[in-house]
């Protein structure tokens with residue numbers, strides 16, 4: 157037996173008065189002896205010492221961990237029954253644990269006395285428990301984005317298990333076929349959602365929203381109670397979202413089902429929201445997409461169809477003047493100034509085409525950079541938007557209806 161290893165072993169026996177389990181013993185030799193696993197390392201040390209030393213350490217009375225590793229199978233039983241009682245479907249998980257400070261200290265002290273840096277007892281415990289559950293469930297530990305995080309509190313005699321159910325993400329595009337529906341739930345401005353006479357005790361300003369129309373069937377299929385809607389920007393209540401639709405991510409909170417039939421789900425949504433909202437290309441997504449679709453970078457664009465009312469008639473030739481609308485200086489519109497910072501932004505009109513529908517009515521197709529306010533581009537918003545449609549025609553213009561035809565990136 158290697159002298160260095162032998163001396164280290166003897167020192168451990170001296171410090172622990174010979175009371176140490178294979179896990180705690182093996183953990184201190186992770187850089188000296190091959191595994192796999194600390195338990196096997198500990199066993200190897202013990203076997204070697206059998207031949208050379210009379211003072212064999214006692215295995216079943218560990219002064220470091222109190223033989224916590226022998227309780228892992230029981231702990232796995234507790235976790236299993238907890239998950240069964242919650243009726244959870246999942247494909248990956250991660251184990252975490254809370255140990256008493258005394259236990260962690262004892263283990264650290266032993267390493268300090270030996271002047272070594274090895275894995276912590278907590279890390280080994282999480283891994284060993286994870287391995288047991290992996291083989292029972294045929295499911296994998298996932299460090300990056302587990303479906304479940306299983307927290308085991310071992311501070312008390314009776315261990316406590318807490319399950320964190322991580323959200324499930326779906327994404328797709330939606331078309332809003334009618335006006336008058338907000339994108340997200342809009343709490344009543346009087347009672348802030350509690351329910352009052354003003355909101356007819358619904359707690360909401362509008363009875364329906366794109367969010368609710370899409371999420372209701374999803375919540376039902378995923379056995380979830382709550383979700384959060386993330387849109388790639390939003391259209392005003394009185395604006396339709398047509399064409400190829402607007403990208404969105406739906407974050408489903410604490411789902412108890414994850415294996416969803418997305419074709420059926422999309423059909424369910426489109427049936428129950430028929431004539432109001434339509435979902436396209438519904439698919440599985442992930443957390444980072446939530447921020448990605450929300451950042452409307454200067455590279456994004458939108459195509460709008462606007463019907464414009466004119467105070468006076470204009471000539472067909474005057475339509476050519478629309479080409480003067482290119483770089484737009486836009487001060488925060490009056491209608492949103494109560495909730496948005498007052499500043500002047502520069503936005504580009506990438507393309508604009510006009511068609512006279514009737515003497516005082518115009519159809520405009522506008523391709524604009526993300527963040528361009530269209531209603532204000534038309535009216536001028538008391539000269540806060542420069543240049544604008546009213547200005548170049550010399551005739552007051554007002555947006556009657558607005559549809560979004562495409563949200564592009």
Ligand SMILES: [Zn+2]
Pocket residue numbers: 176177178179180181218219220221222223224
């Ligand atoms: Zn131990």
Ligand SMILES: [Zn+2]
Pocket residue numbers: 344345346347348349350351352353354355356357358359360
């Ligand atoms: Zn109310």
